[in-house]
Amino acid sequence: MKIHRKQISEFYRRHTPSIKVPLVLFCIFICMVPLVIQGRVLASSSRQAQIERRIIDVQNQCQIVSNKMSRNGYLANSMVDNAGTDAELSMLADIFNGRILIVNSGFKIIKDTFALSEGKICIASEVIQSFQGENTSKYDTQKHYFVLAIPIAENDQDADPTISGKTAGVMVVTASTESMFTLEEGLIEKASLYQLMMFVLVLILVFLVTGIITKPFDTITLCLNRVAEGNLDEDISEESYRETRRISRAVNRTLRTLKKVEQSRQEFVSNVSHELKTPITSIRVLADSLMGMEDAPKELYQEFMSDISDEIDRESKIIDDLLTLVRMDKASAEINVAQGNINGVIEMILKRLRPIARKRNIELIFESMRDVTADIDEVKFSLAVNNLVENAIKYNKEDGWVRVTLDADHKFFYIKVADSGIGIPEEFKDRVFERFYRVDKARSRETGGTGLGLAITKNVILMHHGGIRVESTEGVGTTFMVRIPLIYIP
Numbered sequence: 001m002k003i004h005r006k007q008i009s010e011f012y013r014r015h016t017p018s019i020k021v022p023l024v025l026f027c028i029f030i031c032m033v034p035l036v037i038q039g040r041v042l043a044s045s046s047r048q049a050q051i052e053r054r055i056i057d058v059q060n061q062c063q064i065v066s067n068k069m070s071r072n073g074y075l076a077n078s079m080v081d082n083a084g085t086d087a088e089l090s091m092l093a094d095i096f097n098g099r100i101l102i103v104n105s106g107f108k109i110i111k112d113t114f115a116l117s118e119g120k121i122c123i124a125s126e127v128i129q130s131f132q133g134e135n136t137s138k139y140d141t142q143k144h145y146f147v148l149a150i151p152i153a154e155n156d157q158d159a160d161p162t163i164s165g166k167t168a169g170v171m172v173v174t175a176s177t178e179s180m181f182t183l184e185e186g187l188i189e190k191a192s193l194y195q196l197m198m199f200v201l202v203l204i205l206v207f208l209v210t211g212i213i214t215k216p217f218d219t220i221t222l223c224l225n226r227v228a229e230g231n232l233d234e235d236i237s238e239e240s241y242r243e244t245r246r247i248s249r250a251v252n253r254t255l256r257t258l259k260k261v262e263q264s265r266q267e268f269v270s271n272v273s274h275e276l277k278t279p280i281t282s283i284r285v286l287a288d289s290l291m292g293m294e295d296a297p298k299e300l301y302q303e304f305m306s307d308i309s310d311e312i313d314r315e316s317k318i319i320d321d322l323l324t325l326v327r328m329d330k331a332s333a334e335i336n337v338a339q340g341n342i343n344g345v346i347e348m349i350l351k352r353l354r355p356i357a358r359k360r361n362i363e364l365i366f367e368s369m370r371d372v373t374a375d376i377d378e379v380k381f382s383l384a385v386n387n388l389v390e391n392a393i394k395y396n397k398e399d400g401w402v403r404v405t406l407d408a409d410h411k412f413f414y415i416k417v418a419d420s421g422i423g424i425p426e427e428f429k430d431r432v433f434e435r436f437y438r439v440d441k442a443r444s445r446e447t448g449g450t451g452l453g454l455a456i457t458k459n460v461i462l463m464h465h466g467g468i469r470v471e472s473t474e475g476v477g478t479t480f481m482v483r484i485p486l487i488y489i490p
């Protein structure tokens with residue numbers, strides 16, 4: 001069963017119908033079904049009316065003959081010469097292509113226009129009913145004939161047996177309606193031909209109309225194909241319908257986002273190459289100058305080699321940071337969350353960084369409002385806080401201070417890293433989280449920065465579903481504020 005369904009969906013995927021198919025089917029249905037139904041209803045009601053008219057017609061004529069027979073005493077007096085009436089009956093039967101039987105009060109057939117059943121007994125229900133003075137009629141829809149039974153009154157009575165109540169005999173008339181249908185079939189054939197013509201006409205019209213209706217969608221597809229070929233500047237402006245306008249706008253928005261992504265990708269690639277090239281250029285300059293020097297003193301060699309080693313360290317730090325970022329950028333970036341003691345993590349980081357701070361006589365203060373335990377990826381979280389505190393030391397003044405504050409409420413924990421450093425100019429505040437962005441390139445290089453630290457920090461915090469913002473006053477200091485949920489919900 002499963003395979004069967006799979007096969008069906010595979011077939012549907014391969015032979016997905018055009019939107020024109022349901023449109024065409026719908027239009028044909030709407031146009032043709034009422035036409036066909038109307039034709040059928042008209043045919044059937046006209047057939048009914050014709051049959052009824054025919055029955056009444058025959059009944060009237062037979063009634064006249066019946067009255068005449070009654071007056072002539074056709075049934076009462078066998079001595080009377082009935083030849084005239086018999087001829088009239090035969091003629092009448094011929095006219096409506098039927099058969100007439102005359103049944104007397106003993107249910108004996110005394111006259112049959114087909115001359116087949118004379119002398120036989122006829123006790124059909126219509127005959128019995130008719131002996132009570134009623135006109136009866138019955139139509140056989142299967143075999144297409146009708147039966148009429150008309151009472152013949154006694155000759156000394158009033159001609160109408162329904163009034164006198166005395167019936168001497170019954171005239172039974174059977175007639176076929178087949179000939180009427182041969183005529184009708186011709187009409188139906190003509191109507192079918194007309195319907196077929198209408199169908200072809202509707203089909204052509206519907207194809208034309210659906211072509212016009214779906215044209216804007218073809219235009220959009222054409223534009224999208226051009227975009228797929230790499231022309232991201234293409235703007236889709238198909239506004240024929242509200243729907244196509246909505247599609248156009250959504251696609252244009254997507255294209256703009258794609259363009260931005262493409263631009264930032266290109267920027268990133270050029271930044272990466274630039275950043276990776278810088279240490280290599282320095283190494284080359286240092287090595288070239290050493291090679292160009294004849295009899296250079298050993299101290300100079302050592303100094304140059306130490307510079308080369310620093311540049312190699314820098315190159316490898318950039319590569320490490322880049323790898324960290326790329327790994328975190330992946331959609332499937334893993335985060336190994338576990339309950340961790342935030343106070344402990346911060347204390348560890350400060351302990352590690354204290355020797356660097358001490359070199360510039362910077363005081364490292366940790367203020368914890370409470371003991372905080374939260375869901376974190378300890379390795380990544382440590383890296384993020386480490387970057388913030390390291391920056392606070394790097395971009396600080398001699399004899400300055402760095403204060404790390406930890407607090408929490410029922411939902412989040414908050415870390416503030418404040419420093420008494422050089423600050424960040426207002427206009428660059430939002431850009432410091434960008435990759436490779438550095439306010440003061442020279443200073444960053446001097447302190448061994450790669451321009452990737454804050455980008456990594458922001459990524460880590462976002463992975464923890466948290467947020468980060470910065471407040472800073474140039475020359476006074478900077479405060480980074482981090483907020484992370486205590487419970488990680490994947």
Ligand code: ADP
Pocket residue numbers: 387391392395419421422423424432433437438439440444448449450451452453454455478
């Ligand atoms: P870097 O490796 O250059 O430190 P970051 O991404 O960590 O790169 O920081 C980006 C830039 O933001 C830095 O170059 C610096 O100009 C600025 N910055 C970061 N932290 C601070 C701070 N605490 N005080 C002043 N400027 C800062």
